[in-house]
Amino acid sequence: QQQVKQSPQSLIVQKGGISIINCAYENTAFDYFPWYQQFPGKGPALLIAIRPDVSEKKEGRFTISFNKSAKQFSLHIMDSQPGDSATYFCAASTGYSTLTFGKGTMLLVSP
Amino acid sequence: DAGVIQSPRHEVTEMGQEVTLRCKPISGHNSLFWYRQTMMRGLELLIYFNNNVPIDDSGMPEDRFSAKMPNASFSTLKIQPSEPRDSAVYFCASSLRPPGEETQYFGPGTRLLVL
Numbered sequence: 172q173q174q175v176k177q178s179p180q181s182l183i184v185q186k187g188g189i190s191i192i193n194c195a196y197e198n199t200a201f202d203y204f205p206w207y208q209q210f211p212g213k214g215p216a217l218l219i220a221i222r223p224d225v226s227e228k229k230e231g232r233f234t235i236s237f238n239k240s241a242k243q244f245s246l247h248i249m250d251s252q253p254g255d256s257a258t259y260f261c262a263a264s265t266g267y268s269t270l271t272f273g274k275g276t277m278l279l280v281s282p
Numbered sequence: 283d284a285g286v287i288q289s290p291r292h293e294v295t296e297m298g299q300e301v302t303l304r305c306k307p308i309s310g311h312n313s314l315f316w317y318r319q320t321m322m323r324g325l326e327l328l329i330y331f332n333n334n335v336p337i338d339d340s341g342m343p344e345d346r347f348s349a350k351m352p353n354a355s356f357s358t359l360k361i362q363p364s365e366p367r368d369s370a371v372y373f374c375a376s377s378l379r380p381p382g383e384e385t386q387y388f389g390p391g392t393r394l395l396v397l
Contacts, residue, residue, distance in 0.1 A: 205385075213390060213391075214390055216387075216388065217385045217386070260325060264383070266383070267380065269315070270327070275324050
């Protein structure tokens with residue numbers, strides 16, 4: 172019930188392409204969906220987050236798409252750059268719970 | 283401003299030894315989290331403190347693991363005795379208020395290798 176399933180496990184995208192990472196959840200009480208970005212040797216850092224009252228949120232080249240009926244959300248990175256190469260974690264929580272993280276997607280953007 | 287500070291950054295120890303990991307959260311943050319990261323299991327929450335009080339320790343793997351937060355600016359995670367399967371990166375994170383929609387700020391992690 173608390174799981175957040177993330178796919179793919181790894182992803183290689185050419186520079187300038189679109190990177191897409193997907194997450195699915197079961198707990199309908201989840202109402203906050205952040206994405207964290209982690210560079211090698213560093214801790215994760217908040218990238219972008221969405222609440223279920225909107226279907227999309229965009230910040231620069233990063234967009235979260237949210238499908239409440241399907242219980243799925245995804246991260247789209249437009250015009251992917253080598254500097255975007257990192258591990259990306261989706262997560263979910265209720266108003267009071269701790270974050271439940273997906274297992275992560277290792278993104279490599281080739282020059 | 284200093285972020286979350288963890289020490290040591292790297293630790294190599296032998297099976298059976300005691301390991302102590304340390305964390306200094308961001309000043310003014312009331313919530314502190316300890317996570318373990320492995321390739322197989324991803325990021326796992328071990329324990330969460332609010333106002334120095336342990337709120338949820340359901341993620342602590344077994345009695346060999348213990349965590350304390352004696353004051354608002356310091357926390358420790360202790361493993362005694364350590365085992366090779368404890369090898370992982372351990373992260374400490376803090377947030378301004380209790381979890382939910384609060385941003386968690388992660389430290390750089392402690393990479394632990396138990397031989």
